[in-house]
Amino acid sequence: MEPTQPRRPFGRRLSRRSLTMVSLLTVAATALAGCASGKASGDTAKATASTDGSQGTAKSNGKVSIYVIGGKADDPFWSAIKRGGEDAAKLVKAGGGSVTFLGPQNYDNLGPDAAKLTQTALSQNPSAIVVPDWVPDSQDAAIKQAVAKGVKVFIYNSGGVEAADRTGGIKYIGSDDYEAGKAGGVKFAEAGAKNILCVNTVPGAANSEARCKGIADGAKSKGAKSKQLPLPSSNFGNPSAVTQAIKGALLKDSGVDALVTIGVQDADSAASAIDQAKAADKVQLGTFDLSQSQLDRVKDGKQLFAIDQQPYLQGFYAVSMANQYLSYGVLLPQNPILTGPLLVTKDNVDAAIDGTKAGVR
Template sequence: MERTQTRRPTDRRLSRRGLTALSLLALTATALTGCASGKATGGDTGQATASSGGGTTTAKTGKVSIVVIGGKSDDPFFSTVKRGVEDATKLVKAGGGTVTYLGPANYDNLGPDVAKLTQTAISQNPTAILVPDWVPENQDSAIKQAIAKGITVFIYNSGGIEAANKVGAVKYIGSDDYQAGKAGGVKFAEEGAKNILCVNTVPGAANSEARCKGIKDGATSKGSSSKQLPLPSSNFGNPSAVTQAIKGALLQDSSIDAVVTIGVGDADSAASAIKQANVGSKVKLGTFDLSQSQLDRIKAGTQLFAIDQQPYLQGFYVVSMANQYLSYGVLPPQNPILTGPLLVTKDNVDKAIAGAKAGVR
């Protein structure tokens, strides 16, 4: 997954953030035009149609019907994704279309369960399915089946452009998990961390593995090191189990001076573990994704960073772009459409807190 890069990580993030901001402005303009006119004004783009199967609304109804597959209902990250989905759904409904959200009950059997959800979505005969490609070996067959039936597919949140190209989806919308991890690994090393522990509560999932690999490679590039602590996926969402596992690792290996987790719930557990192990003075904490507790700790100086992939944008972009593409053939040329990574640190935490109060961070 590593790519040749000559610019600094901060330069890359700024350029990609600018790109997605421009896409949003264009998207909003076309959405408002579409709502005002009340009718389609264009057709497919040939390239997108070739890669996505259908690319138009159903011939029977002429209305857009979108199924979004995402995380479980009590996942803090996906509650923000759903906020973006819900806001974009207003545009879909204005044109007479529908959006349905499906998610697994838990993450114990993630790949097969999401593949089943994709089959459920196919049975509803939607015009589009929007799905993360978390576990390709389980999911890709179902995704390709959807495309073969003429259903337009967008990959978002996980998998990257490689996954989207492999299955024949229109675009990838989300963060680059490997580059996000690499930025975190570099940040740790620059702040003096030498031995970083990456806690993975969903081992085998493409995005979590890419995150930990990025952490390791980023740290290594600056002379530090990182190892992974893989935990049973049943521990995801079990704060006590995750806390005890991290605490045990810290007590067993006194050389660990930084801990990074793949999600915000696990970061809260890591903070508890660091406190219980009495190593807060030497062990730095970082996490992927963002929540109020992360912001509070960054503000207080007890957490170094949070790597924000801006989930609200993922939900909003993927639904809005699918709607505009299906309705009017409108499609930004950039692929992937990146929503992150953006490191939230003490230098920009106040702006992030304002976004959290608005419900979009």
């Protein structure tokens, strides 16, 4: 869901054990949010006391006004993020504030479009802007502009702690895409895959590049290999075009024995391509993110895994933290606030299916 100029979200790679521990700490710390104040930065948990009571109380006309920049309205992944943000927005609205969601028409020019949306939000004199840093070269200037004007910025979904530190953002809330990819690459290799193809429909985007790099490094650590199949970003959301491109790649290279896609729409296309290429008996499938069709295939043994970054939590935590910081000056000490990755396989798919039916996974 993001274009140009690849950049890995994190400079420091966290172990899966560390990811799990930080995620557990995050959940525990949410219940204690009123006990933390100030700003934490860097990729280790740091608690720093606020010495300026006005630091977290920037409001528009005396009321909290939060603008959330996300994906397309018809993108299932972003629907889950928005659902989380809308649930958190209920408390904002109860206090007389507002939460506004903005998104692009398509993903053809996402970096510049996201920068324009940030400037649109800034023109409304918001208290806070919640924004993914998909394409740093296109977006950082607009994010820094907002910070310079006193707007509190929270980076979420893409960019990592590096983006927050670089732009002046307060926190990063989201998954570690590189580690998610690495876990997927290891899983493929452990299942016997030797030649993995990472299908990237938004080549150059920070998230997708980190995911494919993680797949390659994870596979390499277990003696397998992976290469990327970059497709034009205009193909994103075009099932027919993606299916035909993947089918062509499979027919051209009979050695491919595993496919991973950067999103659920592409995974459905990949499943169709595998069937059309008559390769279902030798090509394993995996994807990032969840949908009912992915989980059904995992449950039926037709898909090896789906990697969940728990988008509902990204929206919920980002809006909640912005509101708590603006209203009370309180802030969780952990940075990043990790929502994933979580590998969904046949062993734990039933619980994931329940969450998807509820619209939160």
